[in-house]
Amino acid sequence: MGYSIKTISQKSGLSPYTLRYYEKEGVLPLVARDENGNRCFHDEDIDLISLICCLKDTGMPIAEIKQFVALSKEGGGTLPERRKLLMEHKQEIDRKIEFFQQFSKKIDHKIAYFSSLENETSSQPQQQAEEEAN
Amino acid sequence: MGYSIKTISQKSGLSPYTLRYYEKEGVLPLVARDENGNRCFHDEDIDLISLICCLKDTGMPIAEIKQFVALSKEGGGTLPERRKLLMEHKQEIDRKIEFFQQFSKKIDHKIAYFSSLENETSSQPQQQAEEEAN
DNA sequence: GTAAACCTTAGAGGTTACTAGAAGGCAATA
DNA sequence: TATTGCCTTCTAGTAACCTCTAAGGTTTAC
Secondary structure: OOEOHHHHHHHHOOOHHHHHHHHHHOOOOOOOEOOOOOEOEOHHHHHHHHHHHHHHHOOOOHHHHHHHHHHHHHOHHHHHHHHHHHHHHHHHHHHHHHHHHHHHHHHHHHHHHHHHHHHHHHHOOOOOOOOOOO | OOEOHHHHHHHHOOOHHHHHHHHHHOOOOOOOEOOOOOEOEOHHHHHHHHHHHHHHHOOOOHHHHHHHHHHHHHOHHHHHHHHHHHHHHHHHHHHHHHHHHHHHHHHHHHHHHHHHHHHHHHHOOOOOOOOOOO
């Protein structure tokens, strides 16, 4: 029979507002309707929504996801193009991972530095150290 | 003598508009001025801007950075609070790294799947496979 | 001495991605 | 049969984060 918008909202973590917005914007392909005109999602929709969430959550802009979904609708002939899009995005993700790892370390050093300053001032409370403890 | 807004813009990758906006919003502390009223950045500013960029680029919202900067201005007494903020943010970053790594793998699988479909259809061009190649 | 290349401010405008409200339809339940 | 609860569309509003324009001041280069 298919799933209601509410069910899909719960499964995907996207609000019903967002799901309708995505369909309107072409981020989701047109969803099937039941006899009352209500959206009726199927398992393929769930698969695609899961991929869309993955792309979105790793920073792909909505406009680009839309492009990917449009290619999907065009069929198998667009597979190389879609694969290229994914490969480019994967590179982006891997670049971000590296970047985040660097910054995680940098923040760690800052935390350690703050700790050392805290110990210093607590053992020598009269001294007002720290001029550049940003 | 200090650095002009243009120099800092180039060093930081933030536009002069953004730097002024950040100062106005309290994301940067008030910057020193020269005799003509022009901004005159110093090395401490560069250090702080570097940290701010690091926080921003790892997803800390401007409002939170602002809070951090406000605490910095209050002095050494706020060190534990600042350290707490950084530790929470670091956890966020590490969570994101894990998440991104998962999604990088997922996209890899999708890419491999697309490749296999492409090979299939090119060796059997008469067959229109692919119904769910999302 | 004037034009280019900077800088300043205040405030408006833009982009992205939702998010909510209003008005109404259908269906099951008390 | 009326209330509850879900759905629909259309359109307007919001939040975050810039980005630009207008109007004007100063300094340097020809």
